[in-house]
């Protein structure tokens with residue numbers, strides 16, 4: 001589990017006078033579960049890109065467990081993300097032509113040989129996420145099952161943080177609720193801090209805290225509530 005500390009964060013883009021994101025301070029304790037909400041264009045994806053290090057902050061600090069990722073050169077930031085942050089995206093980012101198991105282990109396989117322990121963990125995670133047939137081709141799975149595979153993949157390297165960007169947006173209500181339950185259950189069981197961008201009230205209400213962005217600033221903050 002890693003705690004998040006953001007301080008004086010600004011993200012600016014060329015040609016725009018105002019910063020797209022301006023966050024004076026945000027602290028999320030390790031194991032916290034945060035929902036980021038806000039209208040389209042309010043800066044949610046930009047915040048996700050900043051906390052995952054996918055984009056470089058213009059100024060300020062984004063610290064995970066004491067490591068300020070804005071200070072890391074791009075290669076080390078990418079390595080930090082691979083080791084510590086599990087990403088789940090709205091449209092899954094799975095690879096057709098591969099099985100569920102092959103999709104879960106693909107990020108590791110692209111870097112190096114899979115260890116026997118990782119193979120075991122991939123199978124365990126697929127079982128935990130309710131995928132009965134690890135060898136089933138990904139394109140034949142339902143959308144809910146695909147998102148479960150993406151959750152299993154995000155957890156393979158035992159990340160201290162799970163960051164999910166609209167993970168239920170392309171799912172029907174029932175399937176979305178199942179994926180929401182899965183994310184909350186697994187973040188607890190795997191002892192990961194959870195950060196989720198979502199418009200989905202069913203997902204927001206399962207998390208400990210909600211912030212709302214407007215014009216790149218935090219305009220609402222529910223504060224911490226005790227984890228259920």
Ligand SMILES: Nc1ncnc2c1ncn2[C@@H]1O[C@H](COP(=O)(O)OP(=O)(O)OP(=O)(O)O)[C@@H](O)[C@H]1O
Pocket residue numbers: 013014016020038039040041042043044045046047
């Ligand atoms: N690379 C960029 N260059 C210029 N402007 C950008 C860039 N990326 C984002 N923006 C602008 O920053 C603002 C915030 O965008 P962002 O994608 O973070 O919003 P969002 O809240 O995630 O929206 P949505 O819910 O529609 O995905 C928008 O006005 C967008 O046009």
